Amino acid sequence: MSLETRVTEIIIDKLGVKPEQVTMEAQFDTDLGADSIDQYELIMGFEDAFGLRIDEDEATKLTTVGKVVEYLKNKDLDN
Amino acid sequence: MNRIAVVTGAARGIGYSISRKLVSSGWSVAGCDVLEDDLMAASGKLGDAFSPWILDVTDEDAVKDVSGRIEKELGSVFGLVNNAGITRDGLIMRMKKSDWDIVLNVNLTGAFLMCRAFSRLMLRQKEGSIVNISSVVALLGAAGQANYVSTKAGLIGLTRALSREFAARNIRVNAIAPGFIETEMTRELSKEVREDYASRVPVKRMGQPENIADAVHFLLNDVSSYITGIVLPVDGGLTT
Numbered sequence: 122m123s124l125e126t127r128v129t130e131i132i133i134d135k136l137g138v139k140p141e142q143v144t145m146e147a148q149f150d151t152d153l154g155a156d157s158i159d160q161y162e163l164i165m166g167f168e169d170a171f172g173l174r175i176d177e178d179e180a181t182k183l184t185t186v187g188k189v190v191e192y193l194k195n196k197d198l199d200n
Numbered sequence: 201m202n203r204i205a206v207v208t209g210a211a212r213g214i215g216y217s218i219s220r221k222l223v224s225s226g227w228s229v230a231g232c233d234v235l236e237d238d239l240m241a242a243s244g245k246l247g248d249a250f251s252p253w254i255l256d257v258t259d260e261d262a263v264k265d266v267s268g269r270i271e272k273e274l275g276s277v278f279g280l281v282n283n284a285g286i287t288r289d290g291l292i293m294r295m296k297k298s299d300w301d302i303v304l305n306v307n308l309t310g311a312f313l314m315c316r317a318f319s320r321l322m323l324r325q326k327e328g329s330i331v332n333i334s335s336v337v338a339l340l341g342a343a344g345q346a347n348y349v350s351t352k353a354g355l356i357g358l359t360r361a362l363s364r365e366f367a368a369r370n371i372r373v374n375a376i377a378p379g380f381i382e383t384e385m386t387r388e389l390s391k392e393v394r395e396d397y398a399s400r401v402p403v404k405r406m407g408q409p410e411n412i413a414d415a416v417h418f419l420l421n422d423v424s425s426y427i428t429g430i431v432l433p434v435d436g437g438l439t440t
Binding site: 158161162165 | 320323324365366368369
């Protein structure tokens with residue numbers, strides 16, 4: 122499963138949005154309707170799924186789906 | 201059901217009484233305090249369901265470290281009771297900034313640090329209940345306690361803010377405002393002052409730590425599942 126697909130599945134699961142809404146450009150707040158605590162939980166979801174810890178400064182920059190994918194790609198994940 | 205609660209200031213007074221009530225009701229309690237000897241004595245009296253954790257709640261790194269170790273050793277923490285508190289009384293004209301700072305650090309910043317550490321864990325498990333121990337002085341004011349009163353009012357603000365943040369996440373946050381309770385803290389007052397206090401309470405007596413412990417137990421448990429963001433006075437009618 123590609124990284125994009127895994128990220129998309131987590132977002133669909135956590136935010137209850139439709140797959141077609143989850144484009145790489147989609148903003149979590151304006152496009153996907155996530156409030157600040159939803160976004161915090163999403164970050165926790167990514168941390169659990171990919172076995173890493175995203176520090177707060179970096180987390181606040183991950184405002185779109187694409188930025189999350191890009192961030193995770195640069196992390197050289199084993200799985 | 202063997203739920204886990206963390207209680208700060210657990211060694212003496214109201215915190216000890218809360219711990220005893222929770223242990224006797226089948227909870228496991230992680231009791232935190234800076235008073236090592238008193239904490240060990242409490243641990244000896246309360247048995248295996250009570251685990252002692254030496255912790256200065258004003259120490260950011262220590263709170264982070266201890267919260268992680270409690271989670272690891274005991275499991276998912278359901279309840280948090282922010283009870284640790286100190287006084288450094290004095291009229292404001294004579295109040296040293298150091299006396300202001302230390303009371304704010306322990307009573308308010310300590311609760312903030314504990315809430316921050318454990319709310320992350322509660323969010324992950326999607327359940328939890330936090331009880332902050334405020335005071336009637338937050339509602340009534342008290343001469344000579346500008347620092348203490350400010351922190352107890354601050355705890356009400358913290359409670360209400362967090363109750364909004366977590367309401368939709370199955371994490372409840374409430375405060376209790378104890379009135380005049382007989383503890384080590386109030387025993388330091390003179391007999392006259394204590395009698396004066398008691399005479400001003402509608403029920404004409406000071407409260408016992410157990411009265412507060414019962415209220416904490418109520419707010420931690422699912423019987424109060426529709427209650428969040430409240431300040432519950434337990435004060436013999438003082439604020440009515």
